[in-house]
Amino acid sequence: MTKKKFNFYPGLPVKNRPFTLDDIVCGVDEAGRGPLAGPVFAAAVILDPKRPIEGLRDSKKLTEARRDELAPIIREQALAWAIAECSHHEIDTINILQATMLAMRRAVEQLGLTPTIALIDGNRCPQLPPAIRAHAVVEGDDKVHAISAASILAKTARDAALVALHEAYPQYAFDQHKGYSTALHLERLRLHGPCPVHRRSFAPVRALLKPDPCEPDLFASLEGVAA
Structure with missing residues (x-):
């Protein structure tokens, strides 16, 4: 019986993919650009092709319970993952767009495995080290599973941080x-x-x-x- 091939890029036709099978692909997404308080978070994830994760999609389209189920699976099964943030002080100093880009860069740079290309959710890319290509994917959190995974990690981490802030305020x-x-x-x-x-x-x-x-x-x- 032939094993079904898992599609890590359901929304990206092969001819439109900005990478090859030789690339180490990481997905990057943020959480918390719009809120009036707290930090903005970003996550970067390199998935393991040998350990696909079912159910990955845009974190906003998942229930909180489902995000909480998937987050530890992502951390356990991914080849590499990292979560970074920019504080409310940094947001006020450099503006929310630049703070988001900085958080994304921090997340990519903190990965234990260096990617060759970073697929960024949205229409803008952070400035990354020269060895890492950056490519923006509009609505990428529902088109690229690595971006979906990053979306889930960033969202759950930020939600946890705001629950912690509730204790203080x-x-x-x-x-x-x-x-x-x-x-x-x-x-x-x-x-x-x-x-x-x-x-x-x-x-x-x-x-x-x-x-x-x-x-x-x-x-x-x-x-x-x-x-």
Whole structure:
């Protein structure tokens, strides 16, 4: 009986793949660009072709329980994986885009195995060491299993970090909204003001630090928004 060949790149037709079978491919994704508080995380994963993992897809399309099931499997079965972050201080200093790129670079550089190409979720690539090619894949977290795996590791790591922040700042309910601009988070922000881990460069937080009567009601436009 012929064993079914596992497709690690279900959304990338062979003719469009920017690598060969000789390449060491790593997937890279981030979690936490949109929240008003906490760090942004990134993960890099090199999967083992001999140990495929079923059920990998964009972490946002998985339940929290399923992400929590897959994360330890990824860490156990991948050839290499790494998780990195940029703090809220770094985000406020260099902006969220550059902080995301930096977290991605840190994750790739921390891998125990050096890839020859990094497939990055989205339409932008971080600056990587010269020996590593970078290629952006729009919606890559549902097209490349290595990116899906990175998405899951980054998401579960960041969620765990926000649960830990809840212990320090329980009044903001970080364990429930994970820092995103939900109605609950905005309500707590109004009530308590920003705490030390809020991103001062983000408009709703900045508005509470230095209210400007000429600015529109940022909270009204953001209530219920989460990414």
